[in-house]
Amino acid sequence: MDQPTQPVPFPHPPFPPPPFAPPPPGYAKAPPRVHDSLAIAVANASLLSVGYFLMRRPLLAAGSLVVTSGLVIVLCTAVRTEWFEIVLVVWWLAMIVHGWYLAGGRKRMVVGGQWLVAAAVTLPVLLVVGLVRVDAGRINGTLMDARGAGVCAPARPAVDAVGVGHRVIDAPMSARADRTEQACARLEVAASRFTTALTGDTGALRMAFGDLGVVLADLPGHERMVDTTLEGFLARLPARDPCDTVAATDWLRQRPKTGDVLDRSIDAVARTAPAALVECGDATMAAAEWGTARTQYQQLLDQYPGHALTARAQEGVVSATQAVELANVRARLAQPSDGSQPVYCSGPAAYSAAAAYGPGTNRAVFVGDGELPGRLPAEWRAADPAEAVLVVCVGEREQGAAVRTCPYTRDGGGQGNVTFHKIVVPVRAYELRTGNLVFDSRLEIGGASCPQSFFSSGPGASPPAQWPVEPSDGNLRDAFAPMIAR
Numbered sequence: 001m002d003q004p005t006q007p008v009p010f011p012h013p014p015f016p017p018p019p020f021a022p023p024p025p026g027y028a029k030a031p032p033r034v035h036d037s038l039a040i041a042v043a044n045a046s047l048l049s050v051g052y053f054l055m056r057r058p059l060l061a062a063g064s065l066v067v068t069s070g071l072v073i074v075l076c077t078a079v080r081t082e083w084f085e086i087v088l089v090v091w092w093l094a095m096i097v098h099g100w101y102l103a104g105g106r107k108r109m110v111v112g113g114q115w116l117v118a119a120a121v122t123l124p125v126l127l128v129v130g131l132v133r134v135d136a137g138r139i140n141g142t143l144m145d146a147r148g149a150g151v152c153a154p155a156r157p158a159v160d161a162v163g164v165g166h167r168v169i170d171a172p173m174s175a176r177a178d179r180t181e182q183a184c185a186r187l188e189v190a191a192s193r194f195t196t197a198l199t200g201d202t203g204a205l206r207m208a209f210g211d212l213g214v215v216l217a218d219l220p221g222h223e224r225m226v227d228t229t230l231e232g233f234l235a236r237l238p239a240r241d242p243c244d245t246v247a248a249t250d251w252l253r254q255r256p257k258t259g260d261v262l263d264r265s266i267d268a269v270a271r272t273a274p275a276a277l278v279e280c281g282d283a284t285m286a287a288a289e290w291g292t293a294r295t296q297y298q299q300l301l302d303q304y305p306g307h308a309l310t311a312r313a314q315e316g317v318v319s320a321t322q323a324v325e326l327a328n329v330r331a332r333l334a335q336p337s338d339g340s341q342p343v344y345c346s347g348p349a350a351y352s353a354a355a356a357y358g359p360g361t362n363r364a365v366f367v368g369d370g371e372l373p374g375r376l377p378a379e380w381r382a383a384d385p386a387e388a389v390l391v392v393c394v395g396e397r398e399q400g401a402a403v404r405t406c407p408y409t410r411d412g413g414g415q416g417n418v419t420f421h422k423i424v425v426p427v428r429a430y431e432l433r434t435g436n437l438v439f440d441s442r443l444e445i446g447g448a449s450c451p452q453s454f455f456s457s458g459p460g461a462s463p464p465a466q467w468p469v470e471p472s473d474g475n476l477r478d479a480f481a482p483m484i485a486r
Helices: 037-044 050-054 058-075 082-102 112-149 155-160 164-169 173-196 203-219 225-233 242-254 259-288 291-302 309-333 472-485
Strands: 364-368 390-394 397-408 415-431 436-447 467-470
Touching: 037 058, 037 082, 037 112, 050 058, 050 082, 050 112, 058 082, 058 390, 082 173, 082 259, 112 155, 112 164, 112 173, 155 173, 164 173, 203 225, 203 242, 203 259, 203 291, 225 259, 242 259, 242 291, 259 291, 259 309, 291 309, 291 467, 390 436, 390 472, 397 436, 415 472, 436 472
Parallel strands: 364 390, 415 467
Antiparallel strands: 390 415, 397 415, 415 436
16 A cells, blocks of 8 residues: 655745845936937947947947047058048948947937037038048149149149148048159159250269159159150250260160150150261361261261261261371371481371372471471472371481592691582381372482581681582482472
8 A cells, every 4th residue: 555645845945035125215216228329320420439428338439439540540641542541431331330220220219419419520520521522622633634734833732732631531632642742843853854964964864764764663643744844855855065965865875665655765866866966076076076076977877877967977977087187197297305206207197188199299298307308399398297298207317429529728737638428318208198108218419519618616626527518409309309299
């Protein structure tokens, strides 16, 4: 038989519950906070976290304000680009939406005080932002027009109008304005250097092209301004001095191509260099810089074959070459101070403009012993190699064959015999046109002998035993005629 089940006692807590204590007199429960979600969203649209402050969320408000400040600082200083501006707009929208949801979203309660604060803060902010953006758009339009026209003058006042507000509210525009300001500053320096380059300063020309290259590489969008600056220089070619033009065009010709607008400078070289080379050659010829002149003429022939100025350049090369030759001959004919023969006699040089040695009277420049040649007919002698056919080197006189011996009585008594000899003169003649030796002989010159009286070297002295004859002008002509008059 089953035993009856004993009832299980209900467990009691070890302590009895505290008795209910009624609230103290005057106590009233605080009503729940009510927020107008749309007002909070509008307040956050100020980007000043005002909505969070209205919701009494100080930490959230302070944190969001720090993020906003950081984004604005980065946008205004380090990353002044449109895409980072989009980042800030996304953050702005996120704050608006977050404030709306946090305040209740669609369960909106109209709170007039919150609307008053939101409108008082956000509307001025949006108004200022809108006005500044409109003004920034105007400035940006002016800058775009200036860059499109390729001129800096209209851009300067626009750049000067960019203020702090523009840099905060439209940082990308301020960045473009700063780049335009930098580009114009560099282009102004380049234009100044181009002016200096027109005086033949190729160093200034190199730096000017460097400035243009920096603008193209580092400041995109200003290609038209670079082109205008370059065109201003190229339009001023040729320079006033043709040799300065040659210096500039030579540098431009050797400049490596860069594949941009700067390469159009080569067109100016083809347009101005040929005439400048010929004119520079003419100018240096007039200044007796014949070697430089010949280089200029020859450069045209080498670089521009078949040009309309080819014939003129060929004539210039011939004239300059002959001038160089003549200067060389004159230098070699300079009489040394020690009385020896000039350098020409041992190292003759050609003067291609001289007449050829041939039949007729061949005028000559005589060097060395000038006493005897100085008595030759004037039409046989030339004072300058430019007028001569020959250069005749006259050596030291030597004693030739005996002609006659005559006795002389000296003042103190006694006699002495004097033998008179012909004069022998070594002569070498060079054809000036070629520098070739055309005559090499020892001329024997006769003359008068045995004069009535003979002056010895002193009282009581005996006359010399040997003495040269005294040639007449006819004797000299006869001796030199085979060489001069053919």
